Amino acid sequence: MPTPSTACVSTAEIQAVQLRLLAERTLISVKSSFIGLLLIGITQASSVAWEWLCGFIVLRLISMAYNHQLCRSILSQEPRTALDQGALNRLEWGLLTSGITWGVAAWMLPHVIGAELPAHALIILLIGVSGIMMNTAAITRRALHFFLWGMWSVVLGRVLWGNNDPYTHFLLAGGVSYAGLSLVHGLQLHAQSLAGITAGLENRRLLTAMTEASQREQAQGLALAQANLRLEAALARTKTLASFDELTGLMNRRAFHERLRFEIAAQRRHEEPAALLLLDLDYFKSINDRFGHQIGDAVLRSTANTLKSMLREADLLARWGGEEFLIVLPRTRIDEAGxxxxxxxxxxxxxxxHVTADHEIAETPTPQGQSIAFSASFGVAEMHPGLTLDTVLSHADRALYAAKAGGRNRVCLGGPNLEIQDLTAATVEPDTTLFVPWA
Incomplete structure (x- = not known):
């Protein structure tokens, strides 16, 4: 039964470790038993009857073969599997047979030991074997009892049987004392072995728990990092959506107002001219109604791309809403803006x-499809330092209205001190020298 200190590990876990250790040590002792047999054969060959010596050797070989095969079978399996198959019980009984067969060696002693050297050598060998095997059998309490009682009961029986020997009382007292001391020392070894096994299992369980906790912490850290990345991406997307139009990628009204504050401040600080362009796509609703919103969205994206490709880096471009776009041209006079x-x-x-017959967008014209052309009307107004954005927008909007009223697809200029001028209607070619960035 496990001691109170083993409460955190099961009896089966302890026995599985004990079984493997017992099999490993027994296998080593089986191999070293050949040395013991050789020594007994050398020391007893001239003083013991051949039938006794051969009988002992045969019994030892049978016991060694059984334990050797059993240990190899145990070590080739998982400890818990071998334990469930009763291997521990069989191995303990195997150590009992080992103890008995070693005890049989005592029956080769003469009836009167006296001063015979072979008899003394045999006694010393048996004591040595007992000490060596005790270290092996002490893995489990029952294996220890089986081996020691199996061996010393046979040895002491031989001592009592030779009652004509004047040294019988001394041998009996010495044998009983040594067997008792061996048992006490073996139980101490067993307690130490059990404590070591238990501590090892507890440490392994603790290490496993710490490893699992570390893995969970790492997994949680990774999950948190991934969640932070997703959150950052979501925040960036939210910020982008809050500042830019999702369809065209241009600034929306909110972002445009923020940027425009800096431009107005720079204009006032440096007293530089600036102009505002408000443009509206002509007949955009009819495109949506006839070809669908997918084509309408393509027209808006194409308009945005065309405008971006022709504007300077310092110019501000925004989708003002629907099919309207707003452009601010810093350091630009009204005539240059026109x-x-x-x-x-x-x-x-x-x-x-280009669209197909099914109103799908195409890279190039298709035989059954068609190409959609579109245009825009522009209202241009000058930005004065003393004017608010709403005022400038009203001037540009009035010019845009005039462009639409004049037939659309044209540019009109407007301002507080400027009558509406239809630049397109004047049929005057733009002077490229006045506005070099578009040259």
């Missing part, structure tokens, strides 16, 4: 979206 708007208008006018 010419720039005219270039943008012509670029959009020459852009086409």
């Amino acid at each position: 010419f720039a708007a005219e270039r943008l208008r012509r670029a959009l006018e020459s852009t086409q979206i």
